[in-house]
Amino acid sequence: MSLEHRSGCPINLALEVFGDKWSLIVIRDIMFGNRRHFNELLAGSDEGIASNVLADRLQRLVGLHMLSRAPDPSHKQKVVYSLTEPAIQLVPVLAHLGAWGVRHLPTSRELSVRAELLERGGPEFWDRFMDELREQHLGIPRPLGVPSAFAELRAAYEAELARA
Amino acid sequence: MSLEHRSGCPINLALEVFGDKWSLIVIRDIMFGNRRHFNELLAGSDEGIASNVLADRLQRLVGLHMLSRAPDPSHKQKVVYSLTEPAIQLVPVLAHLGAWGVRHLPTSRELSVRAELLERGGPEFWDRFMDELREQHLGIPRPLGVPSAFAELRAAYEAELARA
DNA sequence: CTAACCAGTTGTAATTTGCAATTAGTTGGC
DNA sequence: GCCAACTAATTGCAAATTACAACTGGTTAG
Structure with missing residues (x-):
């Protein structure tokens, strides 16, 4: 390329x-x-x-x-x-970029919720989400008993949709 | 625009x-x-x-x-x-993006040093650097006695240049 | 059987971007 | 006071990117 x-x-x-x-x-x-x-x-x-x-x-x-x-x-x-693994490791970059966007650009409320949750969650939440992506995309099983970050993001978005 | x-x-x-x-x-x-x-x-x-x-x-x-x-x-x-202040707040985004680049792309050694220092420094270092940018670009005085993050980045780069 | 679906491809027009040369005004050295 | 170098751009043209719409060869569900 x-x-x-x-x-x-x-x-x-x-x-x-x-x-x-x-x-x-x-x-x-x-x-x-x-x-x-x-x-x-x-x-x-x-x-x-x-x-x-x-x-x-x-x-x-x-x-x-x-x-x-x-x-x-x-x-x-x-x-x-x-x-791929490199793309999965973009999670912290996208989390920061999203957080910056929410702060400085005219984002819509419902689409900001996930970015805000991702920012509040911090590195531990990102790691949890990345493990989940590794499971979905690379077939690497993630630790048992750890709640799904993806589900939390989805729930936050749905809740915001329902509120409107 | x-x-x-x-x-x-x-x-x-x-x-x-x-x-x-x-x-x-x-x-x-x-x-x-x-x-x-x-x-x-x-x-x-x-x-x-x-x-x-x-x-x-x-x-x-x-x-x-x-x-x-x-x-x-x-x-x-x-x-x-x-x-401007929004641009200064890109520091964490660029720090993460640079760290990702160092890890996954064929970066040159001398240009990677600053990205690595920026990553290792973490949020405290970023805050120090942002305060310095606020002083240089917005005219807002920064706390006294705090060492210059900019100087540390420069020194790391010069040291790497000298090593080669 | 057939209509909808699938991951694209093709063609064309409009827009955006890149490169090289140039510009009008400013400055520093002598 | 003269002139070469500097300053932040601008202009003209070529190349690349993007948008939009139509189309393709094969697959699948009913």
Whole structure:
């Protein structure tokens, strides 16, 4: 994909991966929305991504080893996209980015709830969530008896929806 | 700048501000490189930003209230760009993003040192650095007797340069 | 059988971005 | 007071990205 880099700066290299309007949106929807199929990502996107842009970003992120792609055993035509370990480790970055957005940009109330919960939860909550992603996406079993961070995020969002 | 947003999601809105290849590079150079003038940002950029792109991003970031622009009293032609409080609060985001980049991308050793120091320092170090940015960019005096985080970052970088 | 679904692809137009050269005004050295 | 270098941009053109709509070859549920 990119054999020549603009510089070896960590922030620059991260921007070479995610420095566009759509890549992180795709990661976000897979990570927090558990959207694993092309159509889920296409139709479920609040931002209305175009099918060719989605196809391009999926292919690109697979090439950069941020996502992996596998046929769906239960449906010969479907393809399942999974987060790789590097992508899972974006959780703290996205948590901080979301928290910053809530503080400084005109976010909608119902979509802010999860970002706020993610921020309040702090590193312990992020670790719990990342273990859950490793289970869902990498097939690595997570510790028994630990409550689901994903369920808490979902519950907070549903509760906020019901309040309105 | 953008009266219509794709969605009210915090991450999406943050991407509408920084979702391109250059905006965060500019912020990074002002924040960590203390580059305050157009030419410093243009010539000092490792990544080689073009002058029209730099001009566009500066204007855009000023419009979005991430930067402020003021004439330089000591030189009638110069303009000084400063971080605003929202931009200063990106420090934890950039710290996490840099740490992620060091871990998962082919960063160069000398440019990684600062990111590693920034990560190891944790929230207390970030707060110290942000207070220093508030002094430099907003004119808010910082607590007396607190050592300079900026100097520590600079020293770590110089030391690594000397080692090679 | 057939209609809906699946992950894309193709074509085209509009928009955005990048690069090189240039600009009008300012400054410092002599 | 002259001139070369500096300053923050701007202009013209090429290239890349994005949006929108239609379409594809195969799959599946009823």
